[in-house]
Amino acid sequence: MEKGIHLIFLGLLTAFAVSILAGSQDLKFADEYSFGPGFVPVVIATLMLVCCVIQAIRLVRATPAEAAEDRSKLPPNLAGLALAIAIIGFGVASMSLGSVFGPVAAILLLISWGVTRHPLPISLFVSASTTALLYLIFSVWLGLPIT
Amino acid sequence: MLDSLSELFSAMAQFAAPANLVMIFAAGLIGTVVGALPGLGPSAGIALMMPLTFGMDPVAGLSLLTGVYMGTMYGGRLTSILINTPGDAPAIVTAIEGYPMMQQGKGGLALGISAIASFIGGLFGLVVLVLFAPVIAEYAIFLGPPEYFMLMLLGLSMIIVLAGSDPIKALIATFFGILISTIGSDYVSGNARFVIMPELIDGVDFVAVIIGLYGIGEVLAGIEERVRLEMGKPRFRFSEFVPNRGELRQSALPILRGSTLGTMIGVLPGAGATIATFVSYITERKLSKTPERFGKGAIEGLASPEAANNAAVPGSLIPLLALGIPGSGGTAIMLGALVMFGLNPGPMLMIQSADIVWGTIAGLVIANFFLLLSNIMLIPIFVNALRIIQKHLSAIVLAFCLVGAFAINYGLFEIWVTAIFGIIGYMMKRADYPTGPFILALVLSPLAENYLRQSIMLGQGDWGIFFAKPLTMSFTTLVLMVMAFGVIKAPLMAFWRRRRG
Numbered sequence: 312m313e314k315g316i317h318l319i320f321l322g323l324l325t326a327f328a329v330s331i332l333a334g335s336q337d338l339k340f341a342d343e344y345s346f347g348p349g350f351v352p353v354v355i356a357t358l359m360l361v362c363c364v365i366q367a368i369r370l371v372r373a374t375p376a377e378a379a380e381d382r383s384k385l386p387p388n389l390a391g392l393a394l395a396i397a398i399i400g401f402g403v404a405s406m407s408l409g410s411v412f413g414p415v416a417a418i419l420l421l422i423s424w425g426v427t428r429h430p431l432p433i434s435l436f437v438s439a440s441t442t443a444l445l446y447l448i449f450s451v452w453l454g455l456p457i458t
Numbered sequence: 459m460l461d462s463l464s465e466l467f468s469a470m471a472q473f474a475a476p477a478n479l480v481m482i483f484a485a486g487l488i489g490t491v492v493g494a495l496p497g498l499g500p501s502a503g504i505a506l507m508m509p510l511t512f513g514m515d516p517v518a519g520l521s522l523l524t525g526v527y528m529g530t531m532y533g534g535r536l537t538s539i540l541i542n543t544p545g546d547a548p549a550i551v552t553a554i555e556g557y558p559m560m561q562q563g564k565g566g567l568a569l570g571i572s573a574i575a576s577f578i579g580g581l582f583g584l585v586v587l588v589l590f591a592p593v594i595a596e597y598a599i600f601l602g603p604p605e606y607f608m609l610m611l612l613g614l615s616m617i618i619v620l621a622g623s624d625p626i627k628a629l630i631a632t633f634f635g636i637l638i639s640t641i642g643s644d645y646v647s648g649n650a651r652f653v654i655m656p657e658l659i660d661g662v663d664f665v666a667v668i669i670g671l672y673g674i675g676e677v678l679a680g681i682e683e684r685v686r687l688e689m690g691k692p693r694f695r696f697s698e699f700v701p702n703r704g705e706l707r708q709s710a711l712p713i714l715r716g717s718t719l720g721t722m723i724g725v726l727p728g729a730g731a732t733i734a735t736f737v738s739y740i741t742e743r744k745l746s747k748t749p750e751r752f753g754k755g756a757i758e759g760l761a762s763p764e765a766a767n768n769a770a771v772p773g774s775l776i777p778l779l780a781l782g783i784p785g786s787g788g789t790a791i792m793l794g795a796l797v798m799f800g801l802n803p804g805p806m807l808m809i810q811s812a813d814i815v816w817g818t819i820a821g822l823v824i825a826n827f828f829l830l831l832s833n834i835m836l837i838p839i840f841v842n843a844l845r846i847i848q849k850h851l852s853a854i855v856l857a858f859c860l861v862g863a864f865a866i867n868y869g870l871f872e873i874w875v876t877a878i879f880g881i882i883g884y885m886m887k888r889a890d891y892p893t894g895p896f897i898l899a900l901v902l903s904p905l906a907e908n909y910l911r912q913s914i915m916l917g918q919g920d921w922g923i924f925f926a927k928p929l930t931m932s933f934t935t936l937v938l939m940v941m942a943f944g945v946i947k948a949p950l951m952a953f954w955r956r957r958r959g
Contacts, residue, residue, distance in 0.1 A: 317889035323882075324634060331637050334652045344919045348644040348651055351907050352637065359633035366626050392682045395852075396881065399674070403860070403873050411864050415857050422853040426681055429850070437850045445861050453513050455865050 317370055325363045331356040391426045398422055411457050416442040462588050466823070469816035473824065478518060482525045482821050486829045487836075489529015491843055494536040495851060496685060499546035500731075500771075500788040501897070502672035503530045506855065508665050508795065509862030516799040516814045521821030523795055524775075527788060528580060528822060531731065531768045532829050535572045536840055539565060548731040548770075551739045551763040558755035566698025569837055571705065571757060572764040575713045577830035579765030582717035583724065583772030584823055587779070591808065594780035598805035601781075603912035604923050606804075608933035610906040613727035613783050615937055617895050619944040620733065628895045631886070635899025638662055646911055657871040664794045664900065666863050670876035671893055673859035675883020677852045682884075685848075699834045705757060712742050712762035720766030724773020727785035731770035735763035772822065779815055781805060783902075787894035790901040803905075 331352050339347030402418035416438050424434035449455045485507070492503040503526045511519030534549030539556035552572060559568035601609075618628040641652045642661030653659050701709070716738040723734040742762045743752045752759045775792070777783045782803030784790040796803045801811050808815050833840075847854065863876035886893055917923030924934045 313888055313890075316885055320882075320885040320889050320891070323885075324630065327634070327637065331640070331652060338649055338651060339647070345911055345914045348647045348649040351903075352640045352651065355633050355636045355640075359630060359637065362626055362630045362633065366630060369626075387682050388684050389682065391684075392678060395678060395681050399856070399860075399877055399880075403870065403877055406864070406870055406873065411861060415860055418860065419853045419857050422856060423850060427850070427852060437853060441850075441854050441857050445857060448510065449861055449865060453510065453865075455512065456868060457861065457864060 314370060314373075318367065321363050321367050321370070325360060325367075328356040328359045328363065332360075395422060395426050398425070409458070412442055412446055415445065462592050465812065465816045466588055466820060469813070469820035470823065472813075473517070473521070473817055473820045478521065478821070479824065481518060482521050482825050483828045483832070485522045485525030486529040486532075486825050487832060489526035489531075490533035490536070490829070490833065490840060491847065492526065493530030493533025493546055493549075494840065494844055495533075495848060496537065496543055496546075498672075498676055498855075499534075500527050500530040501668070501791055501893070502676055503527065504788060504791045504795075505665075505668040505672040506858055506862070508669065508791070508798075509865045511795065511798075512865055516801065516811075517817035517821070519799060520792075520795060520814065520818040521825070523792060524818055524822050525825040527792070528768070528771055528825050529829060531580070531771055532573070532576050532833050533840075534767070535576070535764060536569070536837075537844070539568045539572065540841065548735045548763075548767045550732075551735040552760060552767075554739070554753055555756050555759040558753070559760065562755055564755065566694040567701060567705065568755075568760060569694070570699035570834060571701050571709055571761055573699070573830060573833040574701070575709065575716065575761040575764035576768040576833070577826060578713050579717045579720055579767065579769035580771065580826040580829075581823075582714075582765070583721045583769035584819065584826065586721045587772040587776055588819060591776050591780045594776065595805045595808040598781050599809075601805070601929075603909040603916060604926075604930045605933055606781075607906055607909040607913055608924065608930065608937055609781060609783055610902050610909065611937050612933065612940065613777075613785055614895070614898060614902060614906075615940045615944065616727045617786070617898055619940055619947060624890070625944050625947065627889075627891045631891045631893065631896040632899040635896040636903045638667070639900050639903035640907075646908070655871075657869070662875060663866055663872055665798065665866050666872040666875040667879045667900065668791055668794070668897065669859045669863050670879030671883035671886075671897070673855055673862075674876060674880025675887060677856050677859075678880060678884035679887045680852050682888075694837060696835075699837070708757050709761035712738075712758040713765040715741060715745075716762035716765030717769045719762075720769030721773040723766070724770030725776050725785070727777065727783065730774060730786045730788075731767045734766040734770040734773075738762040738766035768826075775822075778803070779808060782807060782905075784898060787897045790894075790898045793901050797901075 335349045335352045335356070338349030338352070340349045340353060341347055398418055398421045402414045405414045419441055420434050420438035423429050423437050424431055429437070449457050488507070489503050492498045492506070493500070504523050507523055507526045511522055514522070530546065531548070534544060534546040535552045535556065538544045538549040538553035539560050542553050542557040544550045544553050556568045556572065559565060614632060618625055618632055639661070641658055643650055643659055650659060719738045719741065720734040723737060724730065739759055739762065742758045743749050746752065746758060774785050774789045777785055778789045778792060782793065782805070784793045793803055801807060801814065859876060860873055863873045866872040883893065913923050914921065923930070925931045
């Protein structure tokens with residue numbers, strides 16, 4: 312699985328470097344006495360592309376033993392991971408309705424109950440007590456306008 | 459040097475308000491628990507505490523962050539000794555000797571000696587920081603943009619060479635950090651670079667990035683790995699924590715050696731506490747007349763690395779406070795905090811903002827005393843706190859990250875940035891990419907780009923300015939040597955391994 316994640320990560324970095332190179336077209340590279348705002352992005356994005364290609368070749372060429380996964384214990388909890396990412400995504404999106412602590416409490420409850428598999432009463436307690444603590448710290452103690 | 463001491467005592471007197479003392483005590487406790495939890499190291503501790511400093515005055519905010527930083531160094535040893543699970547990388551060596559001591563029924567002694575070694579190491583490093591940082595800063599004001607650029611490049615190249623076994627991964631992480639830092643307004647030309655939405659005009663928020671990378675990224679990795687600590691219910695008597703005269707004599711010199719090595723290695727960019735602990739452990743083993751005891755609960759092998767671990771923290775603060783150059787991910791986050799508080803990192807920091815710098819150092823000294831007491835007297839509380847918190851760690855850290863990200867600008871954009879960098883942090887961890895070079899590059903690049911541009915302007919377009927003066931040339935040569943070492947490191951190590959069979 313590490314190899315798959317590694318390739319996805321390299322793909323994302325390559326796409327990022329290409330988009331930076333494309334976005335640098337309108338930026339001045341250098342003049343007589345110094346360099347322009349496009350110098351660093353172009354040079355670094357090119358270097359990063361080269362490194363990504365080298366790394367991808369090394370990864371593809373690696374023998375199964377070299378790319379073997381060092382997992383001696385439990386199998387990876389991929390379903391839990393996907394569920395956690397989905398809960399975070401929906402939770403953050405629901406914050407656009409106006410409240411922060413409400414969605415945070417829901418995220419806490421769902422992660423504790425649905426992902427880490429604690430009993431519902433314990434998850435409810437963790438969610439309520441953590442949200443209350445966060446409210447006390449950020450809103451009451453620090454006086455930040457978070458609702 | 460007497461001036462430094464008088465500045466420190468005056469700062470301590472000002473700092474000793476009850477509210478500050480309670481805060482630094484709490485920071486130490488939080489740092490200890492965070493350091494003990496596997497996956498959450500110093501960088502995560504500082505990153506998670508960053509939102510709490512919004513609205514605080516700089517001295518209180520920086521003391522909170524440095525207190526947590528120091529606390530994480532104490533905390534890493536707890537789970538190492540008790541259950542053979544290092545809380546962070548520097549605590550790996552602690553487990554080698556600490557856990558066998560625990561198995562022999564000397565767990566209390568191991569915790570006591572490691573706490574005392576950590577305290578002395580931290581205090582030694584702080585003394586060096588107090589005495590030498592102002593001296594370095596005094597000379598550093600004579601450095602110009604070319605020297606500064608080369609020093610920053612030296613820091614970056616050393617962390618690339620020393621971070622892990624794969625320099626290409628470290629290079630990619632560094633380049634990624636540099637490219638992220640180029641997003642936003644270019645302050646020299648006024649051009650907006652890669653601003654695809656108005657929120658990016660000031661760049662990608664550093665705090666949102668580190669909260670995502672170290673907070674949410676670790677949570678996602680923890681969920682996937684199903685990390686669980688079986689803490690058990692160890693019971694210790696207070697007397698077990700206190701070493702007798704013979705044990706103290708046995709650990710005195712190793713602690714001194716560890717403190718010296720830790721401080722020296724901590725100063726070097728890219729080296730940090732992990733290398734300091736391994737070097738001090740190997741040194742003790744070499745010096746020992748009975749090296750066969752090592753790995754079976756040797757007190758020297760526990761005391762020296764613990765002292766080195768904690769001495770490396772003030773050591774790493776010397777280049778940060780004196781030159782404005784961080785040498786690790788943790789100190790890079792501290793540099794970000796200095797900028798966040800409106801301070802100007804660099805040699806002028808100790809002159810222009812002397813009260814804040816000395817207040818922060820005073821906070822560190824007080825934190826070190828509190829941490830010694832709490833790490834001897836509050837062990838049962840830590841063990842119980844770890845047992846409860848680690849079961850619900852992912853949910854609690856996640857909630858803290860999201861509210862903290864919102865507190866940056868009271869907008870959803872930073873929360874999305876945090877969430878995206880959480881996934882990036884997870885992928886970096888899974889694919890084994892070091893986060894230290896990324897953070898260091900993210901923080902240093904805008905400053906380095908500025909110094910590079912000033913240097914080229916000074917040289918009227920001639921890159922030979924980096925060889926023009928003896929000092930600049932020696933820095934440039936040092937950078938080239940580090941880069942050359944980075945290139946030959948892997949073949950050299952392979953050759954060495956082959957020769958040793």
